[in-house]
Amino acid sequence: MRIGVLTAGGDCPGLNAVIRSVVHRAMTGHGDEVIGFEDGFKGLLDGHFRPLDLNAVSGILARGGTILGSARLERNRLREAAESASELARQYGIDVLIPIGGEGTLTAARMLSDAGMPVVGVPKTIDNDISSTDRTFGFDTAVGVATEAMDRLKTTAESHQRVMVVEVMGRHAGWIALESGMAGGAHGICLPERPFEVDDLVKMVEERFARGKKFAVICVAEGAHPAEGSMEYAKGEIDQFGHERFQGIGTQLAVELERRLGKEARPVILGHVQRGGTPTAYDRVLATRFGWHAVEAAHRGDFGRMTALRGTHIEMVPLAEAVTQLKRVPADRMREAESVF
C-alpha cells in the first residue's frame, strides 16, 4: 500500500507523534510506503511531497509543530482538489490519504472522500471541540500550559491583592477555559457557550475580599462575551494603523473589573504558547494510537471515516458525523466547575 499523509490547520502538539506512528505502523507492520505532503492540502495540489521512512520520523515524538508544515488553503482551491480527487490519488499513486486536521480539514477530507479519494481522517484540535471523539490530542497540552500559568499568577494576585483575568484559547467552545480554570483553581470561568454577567464576577470578587481572600483569578475563553447590556464591549476593533487591534475580551474585562471594583485588575493573554512545544504524555499516547488505528483502518478499507477516542478504545466514526456539529461544553460540566469557585 502507498499512503499519503498531510497536516493542515493550526499548530497542535502531537501532530508529529501521529506522523511517526503512521510511518512505523505502515512500514514495519504492513510493509507499506508512506509519502508526506508539505504544507497541508497545498502540497497535495502543488505536488510538494517527500517520502517518509523510519529515519525521517526518528526523534520527532516529543517535538511540537509538524515536520510536514501546515498552511491555510482558500476554499476554491480546496474545491479544485475535491474535483480532481481520484485523479490526484492516481497521480501520486496513493491508495489512501490520511489528513490530520481540525474541523476545516475534516470537512475538506469529507469532500475528497465523497469525490472518490480513499481517505482516513485523524482529528486534531487543541480546542477539543470535535464531536464524536471524547478527546483530541493537543488539548491536554494546552490545558497544562494554561494551568501552569494560573498556578504562577495566583501568587502574584495574592501578594498584591489583585484580580487577574487570564484569557485562554477557545473561540467557539470553552473546553480549555473549563478544564484549565478547574485545574488552576480559577474563581470564575467565562465560556463562549454562555454569555457572562459582569455583575456576577464583581459580586464574586467582592465576596472573596469580604471573606479575607484578597485576590481572584478569572479564566476567560477568547470567544467568551458579556451578556447583552452587561458591559461595553468592542469586538474586532481597528487600530490607528488600520490593523485589527489585538485587544480581546480578557483585556476589556480586566479594564471593566478595575473600573467597577476599584481594585487592580490585570489581563494576561496566554496566546500561542498554548499550542506549541512538546506534547504531554497524554497527547503523545493518544496521537500515537490515532496513527496506528488510521493505518489499520486503511488496510481494512474503512474509508470516509476518522479515528475517535471512545472511553478507552479507539473507534472509527464517519467523517460526516464528526463535522456536523461542534462539541460544546454542556451545562452540567459547568456546574461541576462552579462548585469549587
Next chain:
Amino acid sequence: MRIGVLTAGGDCPGLNAVIRSVVHRAMTGHGDEVIGFEDGFKGLLDGHFRPLDLNAVSGILARGGTILGSARLERNRLREAAESASELARQYGIDVLIPIGGEGTLTAARMLSDAGMPVVGVPKTIDNDISSTDRTFGFDTAVGVATEAMDRLKTTAESHQRVMVVEVMGRHAGWIALESGMAGGAHGICLPERPFEVDDLVKMVEERFARGKKFAVICVAEGAHPAEGSMEYAKGEIDQFGHERFQGIGTQLAVELERRLGKEARPVILGHVQRGGTPTAYDRVLATRFGWHAVEAAHRGDFGRMTALRGTHIEMVPLAEAVTQLKRVPADRMREAESVF
C-alpha cells in the same frame, strides 16, 4: 448532612483535590458539614478527626500528598471497623463516609457498606488498575513524571551508546510502563501481564545498533518478570543486614543485558518521585469531578457505590463490581505500543 472523608493507601497526586471538591460541593452546594478522619481508617477507629471547612481546603488543589494523612491498617482492625460500622457512623454523627483509596480501601469500604454504613467510594491508584473506571487520578501524573525522565535519559543513552533500563511503578498491572513507554519513545516495554523474553530485547538492541541507532531505552514495570528460563532472576532477596534488598527487576535486567550484549547498560529506578508532588491538570480535573459526584451520590442516597469515569461522564458503579478484578493491560494495547518500538 454530615459527611466523613478519609484517604487511605499510598500517596497519589489528586487526593487533596478530591477533599477540596467534596468540602466545596457539600458546604456551598448543600450546606453540609464535613469532617476529615486522620491517617485513613485508623482515624475512624481511633476517633482522630477534624472539621473541614473552606479555609481548611484553601490552597490545596495543586498540592501533592493528602492533608488528612494516610496509613496502612492491619486486616483484623479493619474487620473490627466493619463489625462496628453502624455504631461508628452513629458515634461520629456522619450520614455518609467517603473513603478515597485503592483496591484495599475500596474492599474495606465495601465491608463497611455491607455492614450497614452509608458509603460512597472514590477510587484512587496511580497504577490505573481498578476495573469499572476508564482512568484514576494520579495515573496521569505518574506517567508524566516517567515520560519526562525517559526524555532526559535518551540523550545520555544516545551520547554514550548505552542501553538504559527504566523501572517504573506497577506491581500487578503495567499501565504506567505502557503509557510512559509509548510517550517516552521506549524501544521495549516489559509488563507484569506478560513475561518477557530477554532474547527478544537483546535482538531488538542489536538490530538497532546494526541500523546505526546506537542506543536503546527499555521501560520495565516493577512487577514485570522474565519468562521462565529466560534469565537468572532473584525475587525479593535478603541483604546482609537482614533487610530485603532494594534491587528490582530493572537492575537485574540491566546487568543481564550488559552481560549478553557486551554494551553498557544502566538501570534507572524512578521510585517514589512518580507518586508525589503536584498533580497534572488532568488529574486535578478528574479528582475534582470525582469529589463533586461523590457528594451528589451521597445526597441521592446512592450508597455502596463509587465514582467512575466512563468516556467523558462520571458514573456510579457498585463497589462490589469495582474490586473483584484488577484491570490489566490487554493484548491489543500492547500491540499498539510495539508498533513504534
Next chain:
Amino acid sequence: MRIGVLTAGGDCPGLNAVIRSVVHRAMTGHGDEVIGFEDGFKGLLDGHFRPLDLNAVSGILARGGTILGSARLERNRLREAAESASELARQYGIDVLIPIGGEGTLTAARMLSDAGMPVVGVPKTIDNDISSTDRTFGFDTAVGVATEAMDRLKTTAESHQRVMVVEVMGRHAGWIALESGMAGGAHGICLPERPFEVDDLVKMVEERFARGKKFAVICVAEGAHPAEGSMEYAKGEIDQFGHERFQGIGTQLAVELERRLGKEARPVILGHVQRGGTPTAYDRVLATRFGWHAVEAAHRGDFGRMTALRGTHIEMVPLAEAVTQLKRVPADRMREAESVF
C-alpha cells in the same frame, strides 16, 4: 535580638525563601525573635505585624509570592517613616529591620538607615538591574519562564512560517530579554539600552526566509523602543474607556513587521506569569543565602548595607552604592547574543 522583616514592591519568586531563611538563622542560630510587617512599609507605619517562628515559615520555600504581602506606599508616607525611624524601631522593640525589595525599597531603606534605624537590606528584582550584586533572586525564574515560552512558540512559528514577537519584562534594563532571548534561541533581541532599527529586524527575517528558515522569533523587553524615525510608535496611549491601553511595544512591533514583511507576525505578551509561582532552584539557593547573611550582618552590627552576590560569595555593600545607578546590559553582552541570531 529582635528582628523585623518586610517585603515591598512587586512579586518576585524567592521572597518566601528569604523570609524562611531569616527566621531559621535568627531563631536556631542566635536565639532571636522575628516579627514580620504586613504589606511592606505600610505594616511598619500602621503597626500591622505578626511574630514569625519556624512553624510560620514551614513549607514556604518553594512557594511564590510573599506570606507577608506587599503594597506600594506613597512617597510622603515613606518620608514620614524616615522621620520617625528611630521612634518606630523603639516602638516595635526591633534591633534591626530587614527590608527585602527593589530599587524603591532599598532607597527607602537607606532613608530609614540615614535617619537612625538599624537596617540590613536584601535586594530583590526579577529585572536583575540592581548594581553591586551579580544577580538577584527571581531573575532566574523569570528567564526560565520566558525561555520555556519561546521553546513552545518556535514550533508554531516554524509550522506556520510566522514571525513571533515575544514581549518580556524589563522596563529600564534588558536582562530578561537578553538571557531568555539567548536561551530561547531568539533571532533578534530588543533592549531598553539601545533603540532598535526596524529595518535591521526586517532584513534579518528576510535573510532567514531566503536561507530556507521560514520563521523567526524576536524577543523584546517591554521597555525597548524603536530608534527615532524607525517606525510609528505610540507610548502609553489611552483607550476609549479612558484607561491606558495594554498595548505595548511587542504588539506594535508585530503589527509593523507584518506590514513591512507581508508575512504573518504575532505578538505574545508574557506578562505576569514571569514574576509569580515557584522559584527555580537557583533562586531558592540565592534567596536562602541572602537571608542567612542578612542575619549575620545584623549580628555584626553591619548596618546600612545590603547583601550582594559577588562571584560565588555573598558580601555586604553599602545601600548608598546599590541604588545610585541601574545595572544595564553592557554592549559586550549584547555582542555575545547577536552572534547566535
Next chain:
Amino acid sequence: MRIGVLTAGGDCPGLNAVIRSVVHRAMTGHGDEVIGFEDGFKGLLDGHFRPLDLNAVSGILARGGTILGSARLERNRLREAAESASELARQYGIDVLIPIGGEGTLTAARMLSDAGMPVVGVPKTIDNDISSTDRTFGFDTAVGVATEAMDRLKTTAESHQRVMVVEVMGRHAGWIALESGMAGGAHGICLPERPFEVDDLVKMVEERFARGKKFAVICVAEGAHPAEGSMEYAKGEIDQFGHERFQGIGTQLAVELERRLGKEARPVILGHVQRGGTPTAYDRVLATRFGWHAVEAAHRGDFGRMTALRGTHIEMVPLAEAVTQLKRVPADRMREAESVF
C-alpha cells in the same frame, strides 16, 4: 581559520549549546571553517570528523546530549595523541582544537597543548567541581532535576510519615547535594567533603517527629560516606553475577536509618536523569557564552587556556591551573545550608 571541536566525558546538558555557539561565532563572526570530531578524542585519533555549518547546529540549543557523541579513551591512547599532537593538527589542517570536557578532558587538553597543539578548552561538568570557574554548565540543570524530585518526594514522605533518602550525583564534590538539598528543603545533607555521623541524622529525625513534623528528607551525594564507626558500610560490593552491585550509599543509609529509627525509610536514587535532557536557561546562556569566548580566544592566539566564569564575566584561565585541584564545597557553604535544616 579552521577550528576543530570535540566533546568528551559524560553527558552534560549544554554541550550542544557550546558547539552551536562555536560554529555561529566562528562562521558568521570570522568566516572560519569548523569541523567536529566524533566520539571525543577517539574521533581525533581515528580520523572521524565532519564539517559543521549553521545547518548542522540548527535546532540543537535546547537539546541534551551531544551531536558529536562522546566516548572514553584509554590513557595510553591519549598519550599517543599527545605525542603526535602537532602532526594531528597539521593532518586535519586545524589551527586550533576546542575540546569541551571535564577534568580528564582538560588534562588531556593540557597534554596536547604542551605537546604543541593550539588548544582552547571549555570546561564541562555537572558536578561543578572544576576550580577557576565559578560555575560550569550542566550543574544548574542537574540541581533543578534533583530539586524537583525532592519537591515531589516531600509530599509522599509527609503523607506516610517517612524518611526519604535521596541520592544525587557527586562522587568527589558535593555541590549538587548542597544546592539541591538547600533548594529542595532537605533536612540533612551528606557530602563527600565531610564524613557524616548517622547519629546526627537519627537525632535530627527524632527531633522533627517530636516537634510534630513527622517526615524528613535527607539528600546524599553518591560520594558521601559515613564517619568511621558510624555505620556498617560496604563500598563497591560484587553481586552474584560478578558485577558490581548498584547499591550505593543512599540505599545503605536508608536501611540503616529504618533499623535505628524504627520508622519507614526509603531510598531514591536519581541517577542518570540528572545529566540528560534539555538544559535550563542558565546553562544554555553560560554554554553559549563559553563557546563565543573560546572562538575569540582562538583568534587572539590565547592558547593553552580555558573559558571560565568569574562573577559576571567570562575570562580565560590556564589549563594547568584549572585541573590541579578539585573545587570542593567549603565549610562556610555547608554552614549556610545547615541553618535551614
